[in-house]
Amino acid sequence: MLPALALLIFCLGNSRKDGPTFLGPVDMVYSPEQGKLYIAEYYGKRIDVFDISKKTLVKTLPLADHPNNIFLTEDLRSLIVSQGMAEGSLLVYDLEKGRRKKEIPAGHSPTAISESEMHIVICNRFPGEITFLGKDKFQVEKIVKVGREPIALYMVPDKNKLFVAHHLPEMASTADHVASKISVIDLDNLKVIKTILLPNGSSSVKDITRGPEGKYLFVTHILARYLLPTTQLERGWMNTNALSIIDVDQMKCWQTILLDDIDHGAANPWDIDFSENGQRIFVSHAGTHELSIIDWEKMKDALSQTGSTSLDYATSENLGFIYPYRERLALKGNGPRAIMPVGDFLIVANYFSDNLSFINLDNFKEQNIQLGEPNLSNELLGEMYFNDASLCFQSWQSCASCHPDVRVDGLNWDLLNDGIGNPKNVKSLLLSHETPPVMSLGVRSHAKVAVRAGFTNIQFTEVPEDYSSHVDAYLEGLKPVISPHQSSAKDLEKGKALFQSLQCHECHPAPLYTNLKSYPLGEDKSLQWDTPTLIEIWRTGPYWHDGRYAALEEIFNKEKHGLQESLSSNDIRALNAYLLSL
Template sequence: MNRRIKVLLSLTIVTLAVVAGQLFMNAPAVTAAPATTPMYLSPVAMAPNKAGTTIYIVQATANRIDVFDVASEKVTKSIDLGLPLTGLALSQDETKLYVTAAETDGNLRTVDIKTGKITATTRVGHTPMSPVVSPDGKKVYIGNRFGRQGTGVSIGSISVVDLALGKEVKTEHVPREPTAIDISNDGKSLIIANHLPATASDQDYAAAEVTIIDVDGKNDPIKINLPNGAMALRGVEVSPDGKMAAVTHMLARFHLPTTQLERGWMNTNAISLIDVAGKKLINTILLDDVDHGAANPWAIAWTADSQTLCVTHAGTHEISVIDMKALMAKLDKAVAEKKDKEVQNDLSFLVGIRRRLKLAGNGPRSMTIIGNKAYVCEYFTDSMSVLDISPDSRPVAKAIALGPKIAMTPARKGEMFFNDAQLCFQMWQSCATCHPDGRTDGLNWDLMNDGMGNPKSTKSLLLAHRTPPAMITGIRASAEVGVRAGIRFIQFAVRPEEDAQAIDAYLKAMTPIPSPFLVNGELTASAKRGKILFDGVAGCAACHNGKLLTDLEKYDVGTGKESEAKKEFDTPTLVEIWRTAPYLYDGRAVTIVELLKPKYNAKDLHGTTTKLTPKQKADLAEYILSQ
C-alpha cells in the first residue's frame, strides 16, 4: 500500500474488497521492492475471540491490526492505527481491542472494533507491550519494557490501567524488560517474564527471573529463580485450567568455552513450568533433541483441555506439540526417583512426549489454538501457518499469505538471517540468541577470538559498524569481520558472502531507542549537571567523545583482572548504554553508579571519579544513561 492510500485509510476499516481484492489476490507473486521502505506486515501478536471464529493480528511494521476470519482463512478487515504496534488484547465483551505500540511515552489505546476508531488513550510507560485484561474486564495490565527508577536504575515496570477511570492507577517495578505477562484465572496474580538477567555477569549465577505480582498489592512480589543461564524470556501463558504457567526461554551454558555446539554446549532452549497457586517453579525442560537444537522458543499456547502445550520456535520455524499428561507423569517419576534436578540437562526428556512440526513460513512469533488447529503467524514471510495438531494427525502446515509478497531489502533479509538458526550447525542458536533484538543477553561468553578462560560480556551490535575496531579487545578490525567470524566460529556454519552482507545491512540499519531517562526528549536538570562533569572535571570526554561518545581508541583504564590485567580495551560507545547492563568487559557492574565507585576505579584511571561526591556521581550517571 503506498503512503497516500495508507494515510487516507488511517483509522478507518479497510474492507476486504479494497485490500485483499485489489492488492493481495491480484498481486503478482513477487513485486519489485519500491523505492521507499516496503510495507512488510511482520505479524507479532494475535488474539482470538472466544468462539474461535476471528483472530486479531498485530502487523508490527504495517502499523495495523488485521482481522482474520477463521472459516474462510482470509483477512477480512484491516484497522490502520499508524503506530508501530507491539501487542493487543480483546475486551471481555469482545467489542474493543486494547493495543500497545513501541512508543517512548507509551499509551494503552482502546480501539472500537466496529468503527476502527480509537476511543480512549491512557498514558503508560516506555515501550508498552503484552496487554492482559483482568477476568472481570475492569483492568488492563501492561508490561513497559523500559523505564527508570530513582537514581541511575534502568528497569521495567507493570502498569495497571483502570478502564472505568481511564487512567493508570498503579506502576509496579520489575527487574528487567517484562516482555510477556499473563494473569491467573482468579485474577489475583500476574505472572511476568523478565526478558534478561538483571544481575552482574561475572558471577557463578546469572539468570532472568519470573516475577509473580499480587494484584491487590497485599503481598510482596515473588521472585522465581530460573536455572542458571536462563535468558531471553519471550512467552508466558497460564493453562486454561489455571494450574500452571509455562514460560519460554534459552538456557545458556555460559560457563563453558564456546568451542563447540554439540549437545547444546553453548545454548539450549527450554520451557519452565510454574505452579500458579504454589507460586513456585515445577521444573525446566529442554526442547532440543540430542543432535538437533530447537532454537529461540517464543510463544506458548495451550489446547482448551490443558492437555497439550505448544511452543513456537522462532529460530527453527517449527512448533513443539507436547503431551502434558505424559510430561507430568515423567516429571513425577523423576521426583520420586530424586532425579528432578537432572531434568534441565536432559536432552532426551521429551522423547516420545513431544512432536516437532515444521511450519510453512519463517520466523514464527505468536500462536493461537482453536479446537485442534494451531494458527501461527510468521514474522518474516508475512504469513500464517495452520496445522492440525490432534494426536493421530500427520500435519503438513498450510501457508496462508497475509499480504502481498514483497521482495526483501538486504536489511530485512539480514534481520531474517540474524534470527535464523538455520545459519547454525544443528540449529542450536541464532545470532539473536546471544544478541536479542541485536543487543546483549546480559551474559559473559568465553569466545575463542582472544584465547580461552577470559570471558567477555556480550556486546550490543547497535552502532558496531560505525565504531571499529570490534570486540572489547579490538581483536577484529571491524564489525564486518566480526559478523563473518560469528558465522564461522560461533555458529560453525559456512554461508555465502551475501548472507554476511545482509546481516551487515540489518545491523547498520538499527537505530537507538530514546532513553527512558529523557523527559520530553530533553536532558533532566541532573543530566545537564552530569554533562558538565563528563566534559570537565571527570575527564570522561577525553575518550568518550564525538557523536557516538568514543574516540575509537584503546586504553588500559585499570579494569583488567587476572589474565586481562593491564589490558587495553576498545573505548565503547555510550549510546543506548541505559539498555545494555551489566557494564565493563566482564559485566561486573550492574549499574553506572556502581561503575563510578572507587571499588572499580580506585586509581582514577577510568576518568576522575574518586573526588566526585555521591550527588555528582548520580548526575554523571543520569547524563550517560540519557544517551
C-alpha cells in the same frame, strides 16, 4: 535446502512489484463470537482482521506506529493494542461498533497487556515497570517497579496474583546464579511479593501462559551454558532451548524441560499455548521454523516421578527427556512467532515469510495464506538471517540467541578469538559498524569481519557472502532507542558538565561517545580494551568487560574508572543521570 528458507527464496523470486508490501505479523488474538482473528502487523503498522471461516482478510485498522502487543478483553467487547516505543500508547477498539474508542498515552515501550477485575495492566519494558490503569477512564492508578525488561504477563485471578516474566537477567554476570526472573505481584496491595529465578543461564524469555488445570505456569526461554568455553555446539554445549514450569501455589520453578533433541537444536522458542482440551502444549520455534507439539498429560506423569525440586533441575540437563512426548513439526513459513489454537487448527503467524500457517491438528497438514508479500529489503534479509538458526550447525542457535534485539543477553561468554579462560560480557551490536575495532579486546578490525567470523566460529557454519552482506546492512541500519530514564534538567545539566570537567569526553567524545582507541583497564595492564560507545548504555548492563557491575553507578563508586578525585553521592547521581540519557 531447508523448507522454510527454500519457500521464502521462492516467494522473493516470484513476488509482484506492484503487490502488498512486507507486513511482519507479531501477535494475534481470536474473537470466538465474531469468528475473527486480529493480527498485529509490525512493519505494516496496522491490525488486520481475518475471517476464520472464509480464510480471508476482511478489514484493516491503520496505526500510527509499530504494534507491540494485542489483547482481547474478557467481555470480548474491546480490543487493546500497545504501540510505539519512546512515546507509546494504547489504542482501544469497540468491536461491536467496529471503530476506535480512544487512544491513551502509555509511556515508554508498552508491550504485554493483561486485565484484572479492576485494572488494565501493561508492561513498560525498558522503564522496568508494570502500569495499572483504571478500567473506566484508563487513568494510571499505580506503577510498580519490577526490574529489568518485563516482557510478558499472566493474570491468575483465582490466586489474586499477577506473574511477570522478565526478558533478561538483571544481576552482575559474575554472580553465582545469572538468570531471568518471574516477579509475582499481589493484586490487593499491588506490590511485588516474590521473585522466582529461572535456572542459571536463563535468558531471552519470550512468553508465559497457564496450564489447563491451573496449577502451573509455563515460560519459554533460552538456557545458556555460558560457563563453558565456546569450543563446540554438540549436545547444546553453548545454548539450549527450554520450557520452565512454575508452581503457582508454591511460587517456585518446579521443572525445566529442554526442547532440543540430542543432535538437533530447537532454537529461539517464542510463543506457547495449549490445545482447547488442555492435553497438548504448542511452542513456536522462531529460529528453526517449526512447532513443538507436546503431549502434556503423558509428560506431566513422567515429570511427577522425577522428584525434582527448585534446586535440582534434573530435566534441564537431559536432552532425551522430551523425546517420547513431543512431535516436531517443520513449517513452510519462516520465523514463526505468535500461535493461536482455534478449533481443530493451530494458526501460526510467520514473521519473515509474512503469512499464516493453518495446521490441522488431526493430520498435521499445513495450509499457508499470504498476508503481505515478503519483498524483503537488504536490511530485512539481514534481520532474517540474523534470526535464522537453521543456518547454524545442528540448529542450536541464531545470532539473536546471544544478541536478542541485536543488543545483549546479560551473560559472559568465553570466546576463543582472544584465548581461553577470559570470559567477557556480550556487547551490543548497535553502531558496531561505525566504531571499529570490535570485540572487547578489539581483536576484529571491523564489524564486517566479526559478522563473517561469527557464522564460522560461533555457529560453526559457512554461509554465502550475500547473507553476511545482508546482515551488515541490517546492523548498519539500526537506530538507537530514546532512553526511558527521566531525570531533572538540573541533574542532566550538572551530569553533562561533570562529564566534561572530569575529562570523560576525551575517551568518549560525541557523537559516537567513543574515540575508537584502546587502553589498559583493570588489573592486567598488558591487555588493551576497546573503548565502547556510550549510546544506549542504559540498555546494555551489566557493566565492565566482565559484567561485574549490575548498575552503572557502581563503576564510579567501586572502580573509579579514571577519576582522579572522589565524587559526592549527588555528583555520581547527576553523572549517572546524564549517561543513562544517552
